[in-house]
Amino acid sequence: MTVNRSRRMYDRRSVVYFHHLHIDKVKNLSPSPDDEGNYRCEVEGEARRMLILRRRLRLRLDTAVNTNRPSDKNDCVWYEVKARPGFWVLSLTSKCPPSRKNEHLFLGKGVLDTDIPTFVELKPVCYPSEIVSHFEEEEAVQKLDEELFKHVEKEIMFRTLGWYPA
Numbered sequence: 001m002t003v004n005r006s007r008r009m010y011d012r013r014s015v016v017y018f019h020h021l022h023i024d025k026v027k028n029l030s031p032s033p034d035d036e037g038n039y040r041c042e043v044e045g046e047a048r049r050m051l052i053l054r055r056r057l058r059l060r061l062d063t064a065v066n067t068n069r070p071s072d073k074n075d076c077v078w079y080e081v082k083a084r085p086g087f088w089v090l091s092l093t094s095k096c097p098p099s100r101k102n103e104h105l106f107l108g109k110g111v112l113d114t115d116i117p118t119f120v121e122l123k124p125v126c127y128p129s130e131i132v133s134h135f136e137e138e139e140a141v142q143k144l145d146e147e148l149f150k151h152v153e154k155e156i157m158f159r160t161l162g163w164y165p166a
Contacts, residue, residue, distance in 0.1 A: 010052055010087065010132070013149045015112060015142040017133040018089060020048040047133040049112065050089035051120060051144060051152070058086035058126055085129045090152070091121040105155050107148060122156050 010016050025044040033039050063082040071078050092112065096104040096119040104119045111118040144152070 013144045014052045018050045019131045021045040049092045053088040057083045
C-alpha cells in the first residue's frame with residue numbers, strides 16, 4: 001500500500017472516505033414535491049472508505065432535453081444532458097457479512113490497517129465527487145497495490161458474468 005499526501009487528485013486505486021448512504025433506509029419523505037418536482041427525505045449514512053475504480057462523468061438523466069438533431073445512427077437523435085464529475089467505487093470493510101460471502105473479496109490482513117482484514121464489496125457504485133468526506137483532513141489517501149487492484153477488476157468481471165469460485 002502506497003500513500004499519497006495530496007487530497008486533490010483521486011484516481012484509480014485510490015482509497016478515499018466517501019459519505020456512504022444506506023439507500024434502503026429512507027425516512028421523512030416530504031408529502032409533496034417542491035416547485036422543481038423534487039421530494040425531500042432523510043437517508044442514513046456514514047463516512048466509509050471506498051476504492052476508486054475509475055473517474056466517471058455522472059449523467060443527470062432527469063435533465064435530458066431532445067435537441068431534434070439526428071445523430072446519423074438508426075433513428076437516434078442527440079440530447080443535451082447535464083453531467084457532474086464522479087467516481088466508480090467499491091465499498092471496503094473489515095468484516096464480510098456471512099450471508100453475502102459471494103459478493104465480497106478478501107484482500108488480506110494489513111492491506112489498509114495493520115493486522116486488520118480488508119474485504120471489498122464487488123458491487124460498483126457511481127458516486128458524485130461532492131460526496132467525498134473530508135472529515136479526516138490529516139488522513140492520507142492510500143493507493144491499493146497495482147497487482148491487487150488488477151485482481152479486484154478481474155473478480156468483478158468474472159462474477160458479473162455469473163462465475164463464482166468454489
